[in-house]
Amino acid sequence: MPKIAEIEDTPNPNAVKFTLHEPLSWGIAHSYENPVQAKDDVLASTLFDIEHVSNVFYVDRWLTVTQDGGADWPDLVRLIAVPLRAAPAAQAQSAAMVAAASSAILDLSADDQQRLENINELLDEQIRPSLQGDGGNLHVVGLAGNYLSIHYQGACGTCPSSIAGTLKGIENLIRTIEPEIEVLAV
Structure with a gap:
């Protein structure tokens, strides 16, 4: 269960970056531009279920969520934090697995x-x-x-x-x- 270390704004006003204490993945980026792309990823699917979430990207110890511009960030951050904290931390992966997904x-x-x-x-x-x-x-x-x-x-x-x-x-x-x-x- 990743604990959130920091929440920070990005140069994109519609995106917020969450830095975590535990990794969500080991070197393998997960990038989804819509719920259909995320259908096999439990965390990303759950985040897309939140109104106004339009993009989910995560790798290692950070996750970025982009919204459609229709939500107030403080409210949306609170909603995002719930499934993020419930997500399992990444299992140790071999270097070969990471290299294969390069x-x-x-x-x-x-x-x-x-x-x-x-x-x-x-x-x-x-x-x-x-x-x-x-x-x-x-x-x-x-x-x-x-x-x-x-x-x-x-x-x-x-x-x-x-x-x-x-x-x-x-x-x-x-x-x-x-x-x-x-x-x-x-």
């Missing part, structure tokens, strides 16, 4: 797989920690030629700055190692 993209050539690894390493070092600190993340969903497709998760998914400024900053950073790359948010 974001490998199938059907890439050896050269493109190396490019993707270099891009993900750069994102891990310079982008993801900031996004995670704000209650979000990004997932690389495709690499085709000079087009890199990313998907924002958690608070970043509906944040206006993610779609404009952050996306351009990510593209400029990746161009330091891939000068011709174009980054698309999907």
Whole structure:
């Protein structure tokens, strides 16, 4: 039963980040944009049952909930806290399980797989920690030629700055190692 350590606002006014004492998962991100996607996840399904919840994202010791803008945050936080506190803490998972669930993209050539690894390493070092600190993340969903497709998760998914400024900053950073790359948010 995860105990809530901290509740904090994010740059997205419609998202709040909960930092927990115990992990909900070990390195495996759970990102849901609607109740249908969350149907097999008890915690996320329960959170979507709360009126105005529009997105659920969690990994390790934190969870971000996004609302549709129609709820008062203090009231909504109290409602979210109930199922969050009732959720089981993550069982210890082997490193192999976490690695198997990583974001490998199938059907890439050896050269493109190396490019993707270099891009993900750069994102891990310079982008993801900031996004995670704000209650979000990004997932690389495709690499085709000079087009890199990313998907924002958690608070970043509906944040206006993610779609404009952050996306351009990510593209400029990746161009330091891939000068011709174009980054698309999907």
